[in-house]
Amino acid sequence: MCGVxxxxxxxxxxxxLYEGLTVLQHRGQDAAGIITYDNGQLNLRKSNGLVRDVFRTRHMLRLTGTMGIGHVRYPTAGCESSAEAQPFYVNSPYGIALAHNGNLTNAEALKEELFRTDRRHINTNSDSEILLNVFAHELGARNRLQLTPADLFAAVRAVHRRCHGAYAAAVMINGHGILAFRDPYGIRPLCYGERVNQQxxxxxxxxxxxxxxxxxxxxLVREIAPGEAIFFSGDGELHTEQCAESPTYSPCIFEFVYLSRPDSIVDGVAVHKARLRMGERLAAKIRREWPQLDIDVIIPIPDTSRTVAMQLAYELGVECREGFIKNRYVGRTFIMPGQTARKKSVRQKLNPIPLEFADKRVMLVDDSVVRGTTSQQLVQLARDSGAREVFFASAAPPVRYPNVYGIDMPAAEELLAHQRDEQQICAAIGADHMIYQDLEDLKMAVAAGNPQIERFDCSCFDGDYVTGDISAEFLQGLSASRSDAAKAERAQRYKDLETVDVHNHA
Incomplete structure (x- = not known):
């Protein structure tokens, strides 16, 4: 999950571009970058950190030009090195910069192919650099000094043939314009808009x-369709073309559960309304399966679950109250890079209001439960604040399987619901009752917003990967390379290298 x-x-x-990245900050807090084009000159600033910290006045003054792309990153792969901040750039052909959201599932094979066949060197562990080099090679194969939209679309068609997985990309080609394209399944979101200026x-x-x-x-004009490419030329012309042979509209359903802002429209679906419908369907399940639950108050876990909790409370005729106050200066816990940081940040991020819990039967509502770190601590906070009973409701089904398309849940054994039934999950977080949304109800809650969506990628819930190329061996390798333990080892290695570098310069 990144923002482009x-x-x-x-x-x-x-x-x-800076202001746009600030409202996409929720999609990544690890690094940020902007690259602009100005009369043959590229201007780049990228580094680790939040948007507000990466860009200072001196950087903004250098980012001149009338076209550019930007990126906010969170680490699904690689390490926390600033070398993996985006956009990435290659000078041949033409000079191309790319910002990418998603994850390639055949990255290792492509990396080998780029070296042996295309004679291109990949300098980082980022699959985004691989995607950029595949596109650059295919565009260079057109062997033209002056590019046409047809050349760009031909290169995107070749990318679709070679690259598997999820990718929503913005590409800037020096002196020509900006190209945006999306994988043939439309797993990660991408939209475009237009305006007419005062001139x-x-x-x-x-x-x-x-x-x-x-x-x-x-x-907002519309979403870029799965497999489609759109080119905005430097002189304001717009060109579009479907570049995939058999596109299938299959967006990631987790975008609507957690990743996207409630005030966004994603794939034609108003996220806020989708979450209201999630609350309605969760309420129906509670009335159907747990009618004996005597709930005094419903309390959302800020911020993503607030919409679901409000509608759930309305449907059940129960008060919805704010029971946790959020520290706005701590990042989203789900996308913290390591389990130790996640555990520490929960207590820093949320503080209870005891009078909302004292001697009450409380239902806590969250958008989902991934590792269970937040859930267990919040149940305990509710008990410490005097709750008589603590129930826990999730707007999403149990997360039992790794996500391979750009969300940081790669190791199955790190998922709370992996090989656990709901009673065991309930016991693990210390709640009195645990209630999950049914997957079919979740699908219907989102699909009601756009009947053109053919299916959803629900792989983290049902293990069905829409690209059809995910094997058990692939998942084992992913788990080994991207577990919290593997990330900690890489982080320590980079820390050691930085220490050596400091000593060498002392």
Missing amino acids: IGMVADGPVNQE GKREYLVASESVAMDMLGFD
């Missing part, structure tokens, strides 16, 4: 979520 943005305008884009010239924006359009005064 790209803009072609009649004036400077640096400030608006009557049309400007374009592409972003992971529509909230960036709202913030910058663009009209």
